Amino acid sequence: MRDYDLDYLRMAIATARRAREHGNHPFGAVLVDAEGQFLAEAENTVNSGRDCTGHAETNLMRKATSQFSPETLAGSTLYTSTEPCAMCSGAIFWGGISRVVFGLSEEGLFDLTTGPFYFHLPCREVFFRSGRSIEVLGPLLVEEARKVHEGFWR
Numbered sequence: 001m002r003d004y005d006l007d008y009l010r011m012a013i014a015t016a017r018r019a020r021e022h023g024n025h026p027f028g029a030v031l032v033d034a035e036g037q038f039l040a041e042a043e044n045t046v047n048s049g050r051d052c053t054g055h056a057e058t059n060l061m062r063k064a065t066s067q068f069s070p071e072t073l074a075g076s077t078l079y080t081s082t083e084p085c086a087m088c089s090g091a092i093f094w095g096g097i098s099r100v101v102f103g104l105s106e107e108g109l110f111d112l113t114t115g116p117f118y119f120h121l122p123c124r125e126v127f128f129r130s131g132r133s134i135e136v137l138g139p140l141l142v143e144e145a146r147k148v149h150e151g152f153w154r
Contacts, residue, residue, distance in 0.1 A: 001137065004036050005101050008079040009141055011041070012056075013103055016081035016148045019043035019056065026148045027082055029056040031064050031097075034075030040064055056080065057088035061095040070096050077101060081145050082109050083138060086119045089126035093134065100127075102138035103145025112146070113153040 008030050015028025027044040042060035046052060057080055064073060077099040078084075078092055083106040092100060106122055127134040139145070 002036065002077075004032075005077075005079075005137065006141060008032050008038075008077070009081075009101055009103055010144065011038075012079040013081045013141065013145055013148055015041050015043050015056065016145075019045070020148060020152060023047050024054075026152055027056040028080070029060040030079040031060055032077050032079065033072055039068060039072075039076065053087065055085065055088050057084045058091045061088075061091040061097075065095050074098055081148060082106070084123045086121045086123075086126055089123040092123075093127065093130045093132065097134065099135040100137070101140065102136075103141050104149070105139040105142075108139065108142060108146060109149070112149050 012028045012030045015030060016026045019028055020026035024044040024047045030041045031039040033039055040060060040063050042056050042063055044056045045054035045059060073096040076097055078097050080102045082104040083102045084092060100123065124136050127136065
């Protein structure tokens with residue numbers, strides 16, 4: 001772990017809180033370069049943008065790949081309030097990110113949600129099958145990450 005990992009993870013959780021305040025699903029993501037400098041953040045916009053692909057990580061990858069070089073992205077860490085889903089993991093892979101740090105696990109999220117639409121596919125498995133090494137740390141700060149979801153899904 002890096003000295004600043006938990007600080008940026010808390011920033012991602014705060015971004016998730018803002019997404020919820022904006023009427024969206026409570027997910028947030030932050031991108032930091034190899035030197036630990038903040039690059040960008042994004043919140044979930046599924047409801048406000050009327051776009052099922054408007055997950056925080058996917059929104060962040062759209063922004064990041066248009067603003068930063070592949071070399072910068074290759075050394076970057078993506079912090080996310082909740083473990084990336086299969087779609088977001090794919091976007092992280094295609095964007096060339098080499099490290100992911102997340103709060104609440106996909107299993108922890110599943111325990112909070114209702115409805116039939118859910119992939120039981122941890123990001124580590126998606127990344128393992130990608131053929132490229134992507135470091136994953138998490139779950140971390142689980143109670144803080146879980147709190148932003150309380151009362152939202154049920």
